[in-house]
Amino acid sequence: xxxxxxxxxxxxxxxxxxxxxxxxxxxxxxxxxxxxxxxxxxxxxxxxxxxxxxxxxxxxxxxxxxxxxxxxxxxxxxxxxxxxxxxxxxxxxxxxxxxxxxxxxxxxxxxxxxxxxxxxxxxxxxxxxxxxxxxxxxxxxxxxxxxxxxxxxxxxxxxxxxxxxxxxxxxxxxxxxxxxxxxxxxxxxxxxxxxxxxxxxxxxxxxxxxxxxxxxxxxxxxxxxxxxxxxxxxxxxxxxxxxxxxxxxxxxxxxxxxxxxxxxx
Amino acid sequence: xxxxxxxxxxxxxxxxxxxxxxxxxxxxxxxxxxxxxxxxxxxxxxxxxxxxxxxxxxxxxxxxxxxxxxxxxxxxxxxxxxxxxxxxxxxxxxxxxxxxxxxxxxxxxxxxxxxxxxxxxxxxxxxxxxxxxxxxxxxxxxxxxxxxxxxxxxxxxxxxxxxxxxxxxxxxxxxxxxxxxxxxxxxxxxxxxxxxxxxxxxxxxxxxxxxxxxxxxxxxxxxxxxxxxxxxxxxxxxxxxxxxxxxxxxxxxxxxxxxxxxxxxxxxxxxxxxxxxxxxxxxxxxxxxxxxxxxxxxxxxxxxxxxxxxxxxxxxxxxxxxxxxxxxxxxxxxxxxxxxxxxxxxxxxxxxxxxxxxxxxxxxxxxxxxxxxxxxxxxxxxxxxxxxxxxxxxxxxxxxxxxxxxxxxxxxxx
Numbered sequence: 001x002x003x004x005x006x007x008x009x010x011x012x013x014x015x016x017x018x019x020x021x022x023x024x025x026x027x028x029x030x031x032x033x034x035x036x037x038x039x040x041x042x043x044x045x046x047x048x049x050x051x052x053x054x055x056x057x058x059x060x061x062x063x064x065x066x067x068x069x070x071x072x073x074x075x076x077x078x079x080x081x082x083x084x085x086x087x088x089x090x091x092x093x094x095x096x097x098x099x100x101x102x103x104x105x106x107x108x109x110x111x112x113x114x115x116x117x118x119x120x121x122x123x124x125x126x127x128x129x130x131x132x133x134x135x136x137x138x139x140x141x142x143x144x145x146x147x148x149x150x151x152x153x154x155x156x157x158x159x160x161x162x163x164x165x166x167x168x169x170x171x172x173x174x175x176x177x178x179x180x181x182x183x184x185x186x187x188x189x190x191x192x193x194x195x196x197x198x199x200x201x202x203x204x205x206x207x208x209x210x211x212x213x214x215x216x217x218x219x220x221x222x223x224x225x226x227x228x229x230x231x232x233x234x235x236x237x238x239x240x241x242x243x244x245x246x247x248x249x250x251x252x253x254x255x256x257x258x259x260x261x262x263x264x265x
Numbered sequence: 266x267x268x269x270x271x272x273x274x275x276x277x278x279x280x281x282x283x284x285x286x287x288x289x290x291x292x293x294x295x296x297x298x299x300x301x302x303x304x305x306x307x308x309x310x311x312x313x314x315x316x317x318x319x320x321x322x323x324x325x326x327x328x329x330x331x332x333x334x335x336x337x338x339x340x341x342x343x344x345x346x347x348x349x350x351x352x353x354x355x356x357x358x359x360x361x362x363x364x365x366x367x368x369x370x371x372x373x374x375x376x377x378x379x380x381x382x383x384x385x386x387x388x389x390x391x392x393x394x395x396x397x398x399x400x401x402x403x404x405x406x407x408x409x410x411x412x413x414x415x416x417x418x419x420x421x422x423x424x425x426x427x428x429x430x431x432x433x434x435x436x437x438x439x440x441x442x443x444x445x446x447x448x449x450x451x452x453x454x455x456x457x458x459x460x461x462x463x464x465x466x467x468x469x470x471x472x473x474x475x476x477x478x479x480x481x482x483x484x485x486x487x488x489x490x491x492x493x494x495x496x497x498x499x500x501x502x503x504x505x506x507x508x509x510x511x512x513x514x515x516x517x518x519x520x521x522x523x524x525x526x527x528x529x530x531x532x533x534x535x536x537x538x539x540x541x542x543x544x545x546x547x548x549x550x551x552x553x554x555x556x557x558x559x560x561x562x563x564x565x566x567x568x569x570x571x572x573x574x575x576x577x578x579x580x581x582x583x584x585x586x587x588x589x590x591x592x593x594x595x596x597x598x599x600x601x602x603x604x605x606x607x608x609x610x611x612x613x614x615x616x617x618x619x620x621x622x623x624x625x626x627x628x629x630x631x632x633x634x635x636x637x638x639x640x641x642x643x644x645x646x647x648x649x650x651x652x653x654x655x656x657x658x659x660x661x662x663x664x665x666x667x668x669x670x671x672x673x674x675x676x677x678x679x
Contacts, residue, residue, distance in 0.1 A: 042278055068407055072354065075400060092386045099393035103429075106399065110422045113407045113415070167385045168446055 046087055054080035065124050067112035071105055078102045092168040175199045288381045292370045296521040301332040303520045307582050314586040342509035349410035350506065358408060359507070359514035362401025366521035369394040373528050374449045376538040376566030387448035388436055391529055392429075395484065398522060399425040402486070402493060402503045405515070409506040417502025420593055421486060421493035427600045428483045434608035435477035438470055438615050439463045439533040448529075452537025459541040464534040467622070469614035474534045476608050478580075481526040483600070485519065488585035492593055520578075527577025528570065535573050538566030 057077035064070045078101045085094035126134075149155065174194040305320070308331060312319030324330025346355055372387040372394075374380035384390050399421055406418020442463055443451040455461050464474050483490040494502030504515050531537055545562045591599065 066351070068351070068354065068404070072357075072400075072404065091384050091390070095384075095386050095390040095393050098397065099389070103393065103396050106396075106403070106422065106426065109400070109403055110419070113403060113418065168389075169385075 043087070047084065050080045050083040050087060053077075054084065067124060068109065071109040071112050074108070075102055075105050078105065092171060288371075292367065292381055295370065295524070296367060296517055299524050300517045300520040301336070303523070303578055303582075304332040304335065304516070305329060306579065310579070310582045311586045314583070336513070339509055339513045344509045344511065345506070347410050347506050351408040351410070354404045354408035355506075356511070358401045358405035359511045359518070360401075361404060362398050362518040363514045363521070365394055365398040365401065366518040366525065368397075369525050370521070372448065373525060374452060374532065374537070375528075375570050376563040377453060378449060379563050379567060380449060383447070383449055386446045388440055388446045388451070388529075388533070391448070391525070392433060392436055395522065395525065396425065396429055398518060401515070401518065405507065406493075406503040409503070411506050413499040413501070413505045414503050417493040417499050417505075421503065423593070424486070424490065424492060424596055424600075425484060427597060428480050428604070431476060431600060431604035431608040432480040432484055434605070434612050435473050435480060436529075436533065438473050438612055441612075441616065442466055442470070442619060448532050448537075452532045452539065455536040456539045457543055459536070461539070462534065462536040464536075467615060467618040469611040469618060470534070473608060473611040473615065474530070476604050476611065477530060477534070479599070480604055480608075481530060482581055482584060483596070485522040485526055485581075487519075487523065487581050489588040489591050490596055491585075491590065492596060497590075523578050523581055524574055527581070528574040530577055531570055531573035538570045540565075540569045544569075 054077050057073045057080065060073035061070050061077065064073060078097060082094045082097040082102065085091075085097055176194065176196060176199070305328070309319040309327070311317075320328025320331035322328055323334045346352065369391045371381040372384045372390045374383070374387070380387075402421045403418045406414040406416075406421070409415075439451055440446050443454045445451065455463055459465065463470050465471065486493055492502075493499075494504065499505070504512055507515065545565045548561075
């Protein structure tokens with residue numbers, strides 16, 4: 001995505017800007033133009049703000065012991081990441097982050113609420129071996145990512161300046177098979193292969209998942225008679241005329257109950 | 266506006282901050298002031314529909330100061346918290362709801378280029394952020410340590426997750442017709458008379474508009490879909506334990522969201538700021554005739570869109586006080602068995618209509634020529650333009666300024 005490439009104008013290494021954050025808060029508006037703060041790279045400041053929020057709430061997810069609070073911190077952390085995307089000009093990616101990750105955490109939150117409505121699961125305390133294992137796994141992943149991030153030369157130098165705001169249109173066109181980005185000289189634009197096939201495969205895959213979920217969650221119809229129905233049919237009823245009226249009502253009551261159970265699922 | 270402030274001698278970042286602040290305060294006033302008016306209107310409409318008078322005394326005639334009196338009462342109320350409540354989440358929940366409602370307004374245009382931040386994916390952003398409002402409701406329901414609240418929150422979660430599906434399908438249709446997700450461009454493509462509205466583009470869009478209305482009412486949790494606060498069953502649902510100012514934040518979020526989905530409906534289907542009658546064009550004002558004329562055009566458009574959104578909110582009130590509340594299974598049935606299939610079929614129908622009759626029901630009738638401003642399909646040489654001049658506008662303002670993607674309330678007309 002084009003938005004990811006824009007990140008390189010954020011000055012990762014220049015943490016010296018952080019020391020300049022404090023003066024503007026203390027100064028008055030009249031003295032502002034005279035101060036050197038006008039030269040601050042405010043983009044870096046905002047980047048550090050959002051990145052700090054994301055990291056801080058990520059630590060909060062680990063440190064909290066209540067599932068609902070964990071989910072809430074996760075929401076904030078992911079929301080701050082979406083803020084980073086918007087800061088980098090990748091609006092589509094940012095909105096996607098809000099829609100999929102933050103919205104998806106909603107379901108997590110719902111399950112958290114449903115689980116912790118009872119007392120025993122309100123507070124989750126992992127054992128020390130669990131803590132050690134996850135700490136080792138997380139630290140190794142973090143070190144790998146940091147090494148990879150700092151080894152990219154293009155991200156170490158000064159920024160490339162302002163890039164034009166990317167549009168979601170080339171992305172959509174590429175998904176339906178037309179590549180409009182960087183067309184080689186002399187070739188017709190429409191002739192380049194886009195991402196139609198992967199897009200369709202993913203769509204069909206999602207459709208299969210949906211159908212499967214609907215199949216699993218459907219109201220199941222009972223094949224074998226339930227004990228209560230068997231009992232009702234085996235019940236000896238003296239007069240023939242009342243037996244004709246009782247049996248259907250018994251069946252219909254059972255049917256209504258199974259419909260109720262099915263609807264509740 | 267930023268250029269004006271820089272012209273006064275202010276440094277760039279101060280100018281951008283002030284511009285962003287002005288936009289934020291204006292949007293905040295749309296929500297808060299709107300809530301004041303709409304609460305009064307809701308009381309009066311409810312009363313009239315139920316053959317009552319409603320507020321009559323506060324502030325003289327019609328009781329028009331009633332909401333202000335309510336606000337003062339809410340300010341004076343004690344801020345209570347139940348004993349078993351999760352304090353942090355309980356206090357946080359109203360702000361989460363309100364912030365989600367407020368953030369969605371950032372991308373909603375009120376007239377051509379009168380928008381907090383013109384996003385290339387405006388529709389997507391608004392729908393995504395609107396879905397976040399439910400977080401506040403769920404947190405409130407969980408943190409209140411009350412069964413009523415928890416029931417309300419669970420219902421709301423199920424409802425919002427379900428109704429996002431048909432809502433998304435409805436929103437996609439105008440996006441498909443306009444060929445962009447930019448709300449400003451979508452509104453501008455419906456310029457001209459009423460016949461160029463997407464509502465009257467073809468029969469399918471007309472039907473899907475009503476599906477959108479249903480889903481919008483459900484997604485902002487209004488009657489007949491207000492199961493999360495069903496007062497006959499759940500006392501007050503998720504905000505049972507709230508009082509005072511925190512409770513009023515939930516209320517402001519609700520009215521803000523109502524105004525938002527109405528405004529979104531106006532932009533997507535009802536022509537946005539392009540009225541039933543192109544008043545500005547008939548009066549001889551257009552962007553080309555000068556700077557003051559451009560401001561008149563925007564002002565008329567602003568009034569137009571606000572009027573349409575207000576009508577939408579009043580429509581929701583009418584619905585609320587007319588229809589009885591649905592049961593939870595009926596809510597789910599409405600969504601999954603009716604709204605979703607209808608939206609899907611109408612989407613396919615609108616697609617084929619656009620394929621074979623791209624002019625719509627009234628092709629070219631009353632539509633100004635050559636006013637499509639983004640036009641990514643009309644790039645140079647017949648090729649799709651990856652980055653048309655309209656999208657590069659931000660980089661041309663002040664090169665190298667780090668804040669140039671910050672909000673602009675009133676961009677000076679070109």
